[in-house]
Amino acid sequence: MSRSFPPPNNLIRRKLLSWYRRQKRALPWRGSSDPYRIWVSEVMLQQTTVAAVRKRYHRFLQRFPNLGSLARAREDAVLAAWSGLGYYRRARNLRRAARVILSRHGGQFPRDCETLETLPGFGPYTAAAVASLAFGERVPAADANVTRVVSRLFAVGGRAATRAHRERILARVHRLLPRNDPGDAIAALMDLGQTICLPRHPQCLRCPLRRECAALRRGRSDRYPARARPPRTVTVHLAAAFAGSAGRAFLVRRRASFLDGLWEFPSAEGKTARRARENLSTTLRLYGLRLSSPSPAGRTRHAVVHRRIRVSIFPAVASSPAAAATSLPAPSSRWFRPSDFDRAPVPTLTRKIARAVGFLPLPGL
Numbered sequence: 001m002s003r004s005f006p007p008p009n010n011l012i013r014r015k016l017l018s019w020y021r022r023q024k025r026a027l028p029w030r031g032s033s034d035p036y037r038i039w040v041s042e043v044m045l046q047q048t049t050v051a052a053v054r055k056r057y058h059r060f061l062q063r064f065p066n067l068g069s070l071a072r073a074r075e076d077a078v079l080a081a082w083s084g085l086g087y088y089r090r091a092r093n094l095r096r097a098a099r100v101i102l103s104r105h106g107g108q109f110p111r112d113c114e115t116l117e118t119l120p121g122f123g124p125y126t127a128a129a130v131a132s133l134a135f136g137e138r139v140p141a142a143d144a145n146v147t148r149v150v151s152r153l154f155a156v157g158g159r160a161a162t163r164a165h166r167e168r169i170l171a172r173v174h175r176l177l178p179r180n181d182p183g184d185a186i187a188a189l190m191d192l193g194q195t196i197c198l199p200r201h202p203q204c205l206r207c208p209l210r211r212e213c214a215a216l217r218r219g220r221s222d223r224y225p226a227r228a229r230p231p232r233t234v235t236v237h238l239a240a241a242f243a244g245s246a247g248r249a250f251l252v253r254r255r256a257s258f259l260d261g262l263w264e265f266p267s268a269e270g271k272t273a274r275r276a277r278e279n280l281s282t283t284l285r286l287y288g289l290r291l292s293s294p295s296p297a298g299r300t301r302h303a304v305v306h307r308r309i310r311v312s313i314f315p316a317v318a319s320s321p322a323a324a325a326t327s328l329p330a331p332s333s334r335w336f337r338p339s340d341f342d343r344a345p346v347p348t349l350t351r352k353i354a355r356a357v358g359f360l361p362l363p364g365l
Contacts, residue, residue: 007212009175012153013185016176019208020188025195028057030187035109035134036067042129043090043121045143050194056085067107071098079262079345086348088262093121111135133183140173141186142166145193150176151225152197155214160225231306238309239276240267241316242297242357243289248335249359250316251350252287262345263334265353266316273312280314287333290319298356302349309349313357 024030027050029041040060044053063081064070070078075095082091097119101109109130110116116127128141142150147160150172158165177185196203202221204210215221242265243250251263268283270276277294284290296312303309336344338360341351354360 005217006154006214012209012212013176013178015208015212016188016192017178017184020184020191023195024187024191028054033134035130037061038134039109039126039130040094042126042133043094044085046090046126047087048085052085067098067101067109070095071102075261076345080343083344083346084348084351088345088347090121096120097122109134111137113137113139129186132177132186136181136183138174138177138179138182140170140177142169142173143190145197146173146186146189147225148199149189149193149197152202152215152221153209153213155218155220155224158226160227165225233306233308236307236309237270237273237276238267238311239270239273239280240265240311240313240353241280241284241289241291242313242353242359243316243318244359245335248337249354250287250289250333251336251346252333262347262350263336264347264350265313273310277312277314284316285319288319289316291315292317298353298358300352300356302352311349311353311356313353 027041029037032038041053041057044057044060060081064073064078073095075092078091078095079088082088085091100119101107110119111131113124113127113131116122116130117124119127122130125141125143128139129143131137131139132141144160147166147169150156150169151160151165154172156165156168156172158168173186173189176189192207192209196207200222204213204216204221207213207216210216213221215224241250250266252266254260254262254264266280266283266287266289268276268279270279277291281291292315295314297315298313300311300313301309302311338354341354341360351360355362
C-alpha cells in the first residue's frame with residue numbers, strides 16, 4: 001500500500017494516464033476530435049455495450065457521415081440505421097439535435113456545456129463528454145463506468161444516481177483532470193471501468209491504481225457504489241402472428257410510447273400463454289386475419305430491462321378472400337420481403353420472431 005493515504009491526485013493522474021497510454025483500446029471513435037463522431041459514439045454507448053456499438057458505428061456513419069446528412073434525413077431512415085441498438089428515443093434525439101444545431105447554430109457544435117445541454121438528448125454527461133473529448137474543455141464527465149471507478153478509488157459513500165452522489169463523483173473527477181487533454185483522463189477512467197473495475201468481481205490485482213484504492217484498502221471493492229435494489233423480474237407472455245404470402249411477411253407499425261413507429265408482427269400480451277393467444281385472436285380481426293393453427297410455429301425469448309418476454313409465434317391467414325390484410329392504410333401495415341428488414345425501422349424482437357419461423361436467416365448464416 002502507499003506510504004501515505006489518501007494519495008495525492010497528481011500521483012493517481014500520472015499512474016492512470018501512464019496505464020492508458022500503454023493499454024488503451026483501439027476503438028473506432030478514438031483518435032478523432034470531430035464533435036459529430038464523438039457525439040454519435042457517446043449516444044450509442046448509452047445503455048449499450050462497446051461490442052454492440054463497435055459493429056454498428058461505422059455503418060451508421062456511412063449512412064449519415066455528417067451533421068447535415070443526419071439533420072436532413074427522414075426519421076424512418078435514422079431509425080432503420082439504428083435498428084438493433086434499442087432505446088430508439090436516442091436516435092430520434094440525435095436527429096432532433098442535429099436539426100437544432102443546423103438551424104440555430106449555423107451547423108457548428110456549441111463548445112460549452114451550458115449550450116450543449118439545451119440540445120435534445122444532451123444531458124449533463126453527454127454535454128460534458130463532447131465538450132471534453134472534442135473541444136478539450138476541462139469539465140468532468142462521469143458515466144456508470146467512471147462513477148464506479150471513482151466511487152471505489154475514493155470510497156465515495158451514498159447511493160449511485162442520486163444528486164448528492166453524482167456531485168461528489170464529479171468533484172473528484174474534476175480534480176483528476178489534467179489541464180491539457182482532459183479527455184484522455186476521462187477516457188482512461190472509462191476504459192478502467194469497462195475492462196478491470198467491473199461491476200461484479202473487479203480484477204483488483206490487475207488494476208494500475210490498486211495501491212491508491214480506498215475501497216480495496218478496506219476490503220470492500222464490490223460494495224461501491226451503493227445501488228438501489230433492482231426491480232423484480234417480470235415474466236410476460238407474448239403471442240405473435242406470422243402471415244406470409246409470396247415470400248413476404250405482414251407487419252404493422254407500432255403506435256405506443258415504447259417503440260413507437262417501429263414495425264412489428266401483429267401481437268398481443270397476456271398473463272399466460274393461453275391468454276396471450278386469445279388476445280391475439282381478437283387483435284387479428286383488425287387486420288382481416290385469423291390464426292390458422294392453435295399450435296405455435298416457433299418460439300423465442302426477449303428481455304427488456306426487467307421484463308422477460310416469452311414469445312409464441314402462430315401462423316395466420318386471411319379470414320376471408322376479401323379480407324387479405326391489404327385494406328389498412330399504407331402507414332399502418334405493410335408486406336415485408338426479407339431484404340426490407342435492413343431498410344426499415346425494425347426492432348430486435350421483430351427480427352427474432354422472423355428468424356424463429358425461418359423468414360430471416362439466423363445470425364452468422
